[in-house]
Amino acid sequence: MQLERSRTPLSNDQYRLLQQFIAALSPEQIAWAGGYLSGLAASNVAAAPSLNDSADITILVGSQTGNSDALAEQMHRLAAGRGLKTVIKKMGDYKFMQLKAEKKLLVIVSTYGEGEPPDNAKELFEHLFSKRAPSFPQMQFSVLGLGDSSYEFFCKTAADFDRRLEELGATRIYPRVDCDVDYESSAEAWMDAVLNELSVRAETKIEPAGLPPSPAANTPAYSRKNPFPAILLENIVLNGCGSLKETHHLELSLEGSGLTYEPGDVLGVYPTNAPDMVEVLxxxxxxxGKEWVILDGGEDGFLYDALFRHYEITTITRPVMQKYALLANNPKLDQLLHDKRKLNDYLHGREMIDLVADFPADYVSPQAFVKCLRQLPPRLYSIASSSKQHPGEVHITVAAVRYQAHGRDRKGVGSTFLADRINEDAAVPVYIDCNNNFKLPADPAAPIIMVGPGTGIAPFRAFVEEREAVGAPGKNWLFFGEQHFETDFLYQAEWLRYLKNGVLARMNVAFSRDQERKIYVQHLMGEHGKELYAWLQDGAYFYVCGDAKQMAHDVHSALVKIVAAEIGADNAEGYVAELQKAKRYQRDVY
Incomplete structure (x- = not known):
């Protein structure tokens, strides 16, 4: 199949690459690619109206992992079904001056860490709270927040956006809704209410809510709402004998699912609670356990099954404690809820069994108790494989969490579900969570620098596998850290092979407990600061994956110091901010 060169709008290089791509495809693959590109073109046209067909409503998205992006797309399709024109704009690409022109603004934004905005929302967030922020008397708005109520600053970013827009003169279309980890029903209720109000204001006839036909006819049937039962193929402990860590490499089959993923995406896993934890509670x-209860959504069943499959019984959140306190009528619990310092201390490392044992109630019915609980959310794991190297499979890297706290043995729900209770040939309910904010460079020749201590190494295994599979000429540099070289060098044989064949240009490792002074990845970065800065100057992309509370902050500080040593402290923060804005500094932190 050949294109007539004179009829294409492509450059010579684009035309040559397209011909090489087409030549490698079978007729079936060519047909699929054609349909995919047609759907992509239709989607782009819908999502980016021309100046002559401007959208009435802007959906402004701030996302760390991609959930907000997916909800924005859903809102866009629902609005189209009601005859409303919307455009999706990402906060990282949004021009501040556009705010003055917005008439109807729908903000969908997540919160992560200690109440922080997503990386791609920080500049806009700071601008709104600066003295330069203008007033918006013409603007009507509504805010949807995504967060996790187990954190103290639940949905703080959304609350801040909501409050600040009102302070600047904007009026609400509909009150803000804050969504917990089981966000679908709350988000959909917000969408329906907002679109109803917008339809009335636009004097548009309200049609029954529903999605118009999608341009992508081959959308997988499996999703977060309908997970795929993936068969476990392998479960390998990566640590050596004597290690204090227990890290599992798991391989799951996606055959027949229709699910696809890219490096940087995330696997959602629906676990069950440990049976012994259910029994103790x-x-x-x-x-x-045989008491009959009605679950959220109208289903019913035995109490044991509800606690085993449907509800969170480990992590305690403030809303859960407040609901339980109304039932328990326990003065000591009421007193604790009014002491913020003591409450924060109590929440750390305790579970529902502690709450029930420490603050017993005279009587709580099974139905009332489950009403206190939040749904058991999926656990998210960075994908550790390239589908080009492992077709029909997905790999993840999971650290089994086991510890003692407050006189009880504790264990991570998702990690020990996968480590202990899933045997080969057993099915694991999974779905793919696309993360558009953590992706390889579009240019395969661009260098990349990867910082991934512990299980943060997972997405970088996928990155390097992918770059090897496509023959990407860009250089790859990996920083990895763990406790001990002898027992904790995760995927050591693979990294050594990549170093030998040149796929990995450099690798620096820090094993914190192998010497008296603890050495971490940020220390290695500092030791190689000049080379790291030179890579950035050559167009390198910088990636970080792992713990958000400390590691990510330490790595960020180390990066700023490295840049400051080269261009001065006054310019360093701006340089790093520009890297983030250009999507050359990306983080997958948790």
């Missing part, structure tokens, strides 16, 4: 409550 039932005993503390004085229940047998």
């Amino acid at each position: 039932l005993q503390a409550l004085g229940f047998g």
Whole structure:
């Protein structure tokens, strides 16, 4: 199949690459690619109206992992079904001056860490709270927040946006809604209410809510709402004998699912609670487990099954404690809820069994108790494989969490579900969570620098596998850290092979407990600061994956110091901010 060169709008290089791509495809693959590109073109036309067909409503998105992006797309399709024109704009690409022109603004934004905005929302957030922020008397708005109520500053970024827009003169279309980890129903209710109000204001006839036909006819049937039962193929412990860590490499089959993923994406896993934890909680409550309860959504079943499959019984959140306190009528619990310092201390490392044992109630019905709980959310794991190297499979890297706290043995729900209770050939409910904010460069020749201590190494295994599979000429530099060289060098044989064949240009490792002074990845970065800065000057992309509370902050500080040593402290923060804005500094932190 050949294109007539004179009829294409492509450059010579683009035309040559397209011909090489087409030549490698089978007729079936060519047909699929054609349909995919047609759907992509239709989607782009819908999402980016021309100046002559401007959208009435802007959906402004701030996302760290991609959930807000997916909800914005859903809102866009629902609005189209009601005859409303919307355009999706990402906060990282948004021009501040556009705010003055916005008439109807829908903000969908997540919160992560200690109440922080997503990386791509920081500049806009700071601008809104600066003295330069203008007034918006013409603007009507509504805000949807995504967060996790187990954190103290639940949905703080959304609350801040909501409050600040009102302070600047904008009026609400509909009150802000804050969504917990089980966000779908709350988000959809907000969408429906906002679109109803917008339809009335636009004097548009309200049609029944529903999605118009999607341009992508081959959308997978499996999703977060309908997970795929993936068969476990392998479960390998990566640590050596004597290690204090227990890290599992798991391989799952996606055959027949229609699910696809790219390096940087995330696998959602629906676990169940550990049976022994359920039994201990039932005993503390004085229940047998065969009591009949109605679940959220109208389903019903035995109490044991509800606690085993449907509800979170480990992590305690403030809303859960407040609901339980209304049932328990326990003065000591009421007193604790009014002491913020003591409450924060109590929440750390405690579970529902502690709450029930420490603050017993005279009587709580099974139905009332489950009403206190939040749904058991999926656990998210960075994908550690390239589908080009492992077709029909997905790999993840999971650290089994086991510890003692407050006199009880504790264990991570998702990690020990995968490590202990899933045997080969067992099915694991999974879905793919696309993360458009953590992706390889579009240019395969661009260098990349990857910083991934512990299980933060997972997405970088996928990155390097992908770059090897496509023959990407860009250089790859990896920083990895763990406790001990002998027992904790995750995927060591693979990294050594990549170094030998040149796919990995450089690798620096820090094993914190192998010497008296603890050495971490940020220390290695500082030792190689000049080379790292030179790579950035050559167009390198900088990636970080791992713990958000400390590691990510330490790595960020180290990066700023490295840049400051080269161009001065006054310019360093701006340089790093420009890297983030250009999507050359990306983070997958948790």
